[in-house]
Amino acid sequence: MQSIDITYLNGPDVKALALTDAEILAAVESALDAQGRGETVIEPRMHLVPESSDKGHFNVLRGYIKPLHVAGVKVVSDFVDNYKVGLPSEMALLNLFDPDTGKPLAVVDATAITDMRTGAMTALGAKHLARKDSKILGHIGARGTSYWNVRLLDSLYDFDEIRVHSRRPESREAFAARLEQDLGKPIIVTTDWESCVRGADIVVEASRLPEPTPMLKTEWIKPGAFVVPYGTMSAVELSLTDIMSKMVVDDWGQCRKGLPFGALRPHVESDRLSEQNLHAELGQIVAGRKSGRERDDETILFWHRGLSTTDIALGHAMLMKARSMGLGQTLKFA
Numbered sequence: 001m002q003s004i005d006i007t008y009l010n011g012p013d014v015k016a017l018a019l020t021d022a023e024i025l026a027a028v029e030s031a032l033d034a035q036g037r038g039e040t041v042i043e044p045r046m047h048l049v050p051e052s053s054d055k056g057h058f059n060v061l062r063g064y065i066k067p068l069h070v071a072g073v074k075v076v077s078d079f080v081d082n083y084k085v086g087l088p089s090e091m092a093l094l095n096l097f098d099p100d101t102g103k104p105l106a107v108v109d110a111t112a113i114t115d116m117r118t119g120a121m122t123a124l125g126a127k128h129l130a131r132k133d134s135k136i137l138g139h140i141g142a143r144g145t146s147y148w149n150v151r152l153l154d155s156l157y158d159f160d161e162i163r164v165h166s167r168r169p170e171s172r173e174a175f176a177a178r179l180e181q182d183l184g185k186p187i188i189v190t191t192d193w194e195s196c197v198r199g200a201d202i203v204v205e206a207s208r209l210p211e212p213t214p215m216l217k218t219e220w221i222k223p224g225a226f227v228v229p230y231g232t233m234s235a236v237e238l239s240l241t242d243i244m245s246k247m248v249v250d251d252w253g254q255c256r257k258g259l260p261f262g263a264l265r266p267h268v269e270s271d272r273l274s275e276q277n278l279h280a281e282l283g284q285i286v287a288g289r290k291s292g293r294e295r296d297d298e299t300i301l302f303w304h305r306g307l308s309t310t311d312i313a314l315g316h317a318m319l320m321k322a323r324s325m326g327l328g329q330t331l332k333f334a
Helices: 011-017 021-036 111-129 144-157 169-183 193-197 238-243 265-269 282-286 308-325
Strands: 005-009 040-048 056-065 070-079 090-097 104-109 136-140 161-165 202-205 226-229 246-249 300-303 329-332
Touching: 005 011, 005 308, 011 104, 011 111, 011 308, 021 040, 021 111, 021 144, 021 282, 021 308, 040 308, 056 308, 070 111, 070 308, 090 111, 090 308, 104 111, 104 308, 111 144, 111 226, 111 246, 111 282, 111 300, 111 308, 136 144, 136 193, 144 161, 144 169, 144 202, 161 169, 161 193, 238 265, 246 282
Parallel strands: 005 104, 136 161, 136 202, 202 226, 226 300, 246 300
Antiparallel strands: 005 329, 040 056, 056 070, 070 090, 090 104
16 A cells, blocks of 8 residues: 555644634635535534533534545544633544545644634625624523634624623633733623523624523514524524524534534524525525515524534645645645
8 A cells, every 4th residue: 555644733723823804714615615515425423422412512524525536434422510629621633634545644633623614704794684784793602612703703803892691700801901912902791691682783702501401581683683592402492493584504504403412403403494495505595596585674583503524624624734834744644
C-alpha cells in the first residue's frame, strides 16, 4: 500500500489559525449553498447516550460536500456538568476523508469548530431572515456556542443593545465580560428570561435544560422578530409556532418525526411544524431557490439542529489555511 500521511490540527493549532468572522461565515455559507443546490449528502445525526441524556451524550455527524471534494465525520460530546471539573461542556473531533478512495486526510480538534459553525448558522439565518434594521439582541444561554452566536450576529448587525441571561449568575457575568472585552460595547446582564427576551428584534434560545420546560413565553416575542430556539431540550411553549409567518430549518431530515431531542421536538410530533407548513431549509434560501424575509412585519423562526456539512466546510477551510501557514502535525497513517 502507498504511504499515507494525515494532518493533525490540535486546539492550539486551531487557535493560531485565527479565522476571522468573515472567513467563518464564508465557509459555512458555502456549505449551505451546496446543500441548497443538492450537492451534499447529510446523514441524520446519531446519538450515543452512555447513561442518561440529562447527564450527557455524544452526537455523531456525517456528511459530504461535492464542491469541496471532501467527506467527514464528527463526534462531539455534550456533558452538562463538565464545568464542575474544569472542562468545556462540548468537545469534538472531526475526521476528513477523500470521498473517492476513503483515504483519511485530517484529524481536527473540532471543539472550536462546533462553537463557530453553530454561531455562524445563527448569524446566517439572521442575515437572510431577520429585519435589516434589527438593533436589539436577546440571548438566553452562555455555553460555548453562545459566544459565537453573539459575536457573529454583532458582526452583521452592530447591535445597539445586547442582553444576555443564563441560569448561573457566575456564568452569565463571565459571558458578558468576555463579550464586552471582545466586542467593545456594553452588555446587559438580565436575571430573568422575560427581561432578556421581551421586545428584542432577534431572540436566541440556547439554554441547557435537564428536561423540557416552557421557559420562553410566546407573548414576549415582538411582532416581526427573528427567533432561533436550538436547545437540546425544548424551552418554548407549543404556541410559539402559531405566531410565525415563516418557519425555516437547517435540514428537515434531522427535524422530522420520530427523532430524539431538539427545541421544537414537541411541535414536530404534534404537527405544529411539519413538512407541509415548513417554508424552507436555510440552504435553499442561501442558494436563491426559496425566499427569505420578504416583509418587515414577518415573524420568522429558524430551528437548526447542526449540520455535518458546516463542520466539514469549516474544518476544510482550517486545513487549507493551516497548510498555507505551515501549522499542524503530519502523522503517519500507512
